[in-house]
Amino acid sequence: MFGRRFAYSLLFSALMVGTAHVQVAQAQVKVGVVTSSTGPIALVGIPQKNSVPLLPTTVAGKSVQYITLDDASDPTATVSAFKKLITEEKVDAIIGPSGSPNAMGVIQFAAEAGVPMLAPVGTAAVVLPMNDQKKWVFKTTQNDDLIAAALIEHMAKTGITSVGFVGTADPYGDNWLKVFSEQAAKQNIKVVASERFQRQDTSLTAQSLKIIAANPQAVLIAAPGSSSVLPQTTLVDQGFRGKFYQTHGAALPDFLKLGGRKVEGTILAASLMLVLDQVGDNHPSKKVASDYVAAYEKANGSKPATFGANVFDAGLLLERAIPVALKSGEPGSPAFRSALRDALEQVKELPATQGVYNLTPADHSGFDERGRELITVSKGTWTLVK
Template sequence: MNLRRVSSLLALMLASSFATADIKIGVIASSTGPTAAVGIPQKNTVALLPTEIGGQKVEYVVLDDASDPTNAVTGVKKLISESKVDALIGPTTTPAALAILDFVAESKVPLVTTVGSSAIILPLDDKKRWVFKTTQNDDLIASALIEHMTASGVKTLGFIGFNDPYGENWFKVFSTMAEKAGLKLLVSERYNRTDQSVTGQALKIITARPDAVLVAATGGPAVLPQTSLQEKGYKGRIYQTHGVATNDFIRIGGKAVEGTLMAGGPMLVAADLAATNPIKSVAQGYIKAYEGKYGAGTMSTFGANTYDAGLLLQKAIPAALKKAKPGNLEFREALRDALEQSKEVVGAQGVFNMNAQNHNGMDQRARVMMMVKDGRWVLLKE
């Protein structure tokens, strides 16, 4: 009889322990290195994510890849094999995201990535079916830029972007769309994230005399081509991608980035949004929470991408918990399926509607045109 009672007690204790197993979410962010201006707000935002979902405790394991894709691979392997994470958020850069794809797919761990390039989810195949994305796809941003260019009388263009997958994917997407819109691309240049000078590239662009220039880069390194062009006398319009959707871009660039035109997520100009916009309250709630913890003016859309990743997981996890417990393949598969069924999830950057063919799910509500004016981003009214 005593033996039976002991056995029953042990079984009860094990069942209780199993029922309250923590959900583990791994986060990779470039909080040091050339892309730290992007990665720091992503890392900081983790502190604002829910620590309990569906009655289960949530543990976040955060690693820094130092803006290096090799480190990102090492970190993801560690998170998967040692920490046994149920899901991943990040990394910060497109090269890092592409580098970890094989390991994510092989381990079947859902990845909610925060990078800009659509190449991380398209074309959607067996490998990329485990990846979801909270940043606007390049074509969504590019179409807004092109609409503004054509409406502003721009006829000819120059292009300068990173010499990596971010810059190359942007060139591929943008050049095709620009040509269809009747815009003529006169010159295309590249540079590395760690370059200290792009004088040669700037002079080539100026010699071609385009009406406008698009810079396809992210974070602090995106300032370099713009300052170089202006120092060498370029007077045309300068557009940037959503890779500079942060106040740090203005802080680093100063007067040199006044007048910069960008299409990006609405969170950066949340105060200017209409009261009827459903994104406004979520965006302002995130800003209040982030700046309340880290100081006024510190928020950025890059952190909001991590916040939205957390919102998507917060919506998907309860559905997954109905099918399996954390810590095993069944739960990860159920979580992947639930993410794929996300409907009208309102985030700080947009509204998400995903399906088996679309692992981004953002529409035109996730982008607005804005401009640097008097040292801040302001919404351009349509």
């Protein structure tokens, strides 16, 4: 009799331990993060990886665990990282990857698994045109059309009617050429030459000579991270003396360091982070951005590129959405992940480092004019164009 009672006692204890284990697992939200902290786009990925320790670790009473992987800038490695996070780690959401081509290659896996993906990449192609797969993706950078509109407005005001285009031969450059050409035509601005290059290219002499031969008044360079520098410095070396415009892909300290005097006078549109000290205190994002920059600098000894802020904003979006999703299910469940996607789609008036998010089923980026500033390079520093 005693033996039987002892056996029941052991069985009850084992069941209780198992139940406790399940409750602990359910109490934790798991978020995967994929960055390119090594490889050709490391200047983008490093500040993103360094921003992960600054993300919220507790939301609505639930602990949040971040599992960070490096894809070494390789799209194939991105696929492997996503599959690992989805199938082995059972994550509830994924922040990343760093590169636009990498992101385009993993949308299907996030969608098939029903795992929301917060993409800190440049190209709007990850969310547009919206479809059944892209509805699982949310983009934490400004869409190309918002940035392009600011650049084209400046071109029109300063009398520019002809532009040469140099862009990366990938989704980032593809979408920029499409969006810019369409918007520019409405302002009677003509793209007179278009050249493409690979991010890892070390010489752009041939492309530069073709651009110069078309005799444009200005050149728009559409390239992310350090790849934005070489087209401009090469054009200057080849004798081009027109105006230079860059996308928000050039919004990093290394653009100034690597370009030096050859990027002086460049016009770009990007978030307020580049010119925080020049933006009014009434800007809804100024305090959030200032606090992020201060925390990043304290942790890393240097100021972050805006690319890091894209990951930080992903954390703010999740922080807003998780409490809503918890009403529909526990972390780790399909119901929670689906509700998390739905909650992200309903985020309204969320001030973040890059601007203010207003997401809808049709708009998974959600920025308006508060998410961009017109900026120039003056005396080696970013300066607000007023």
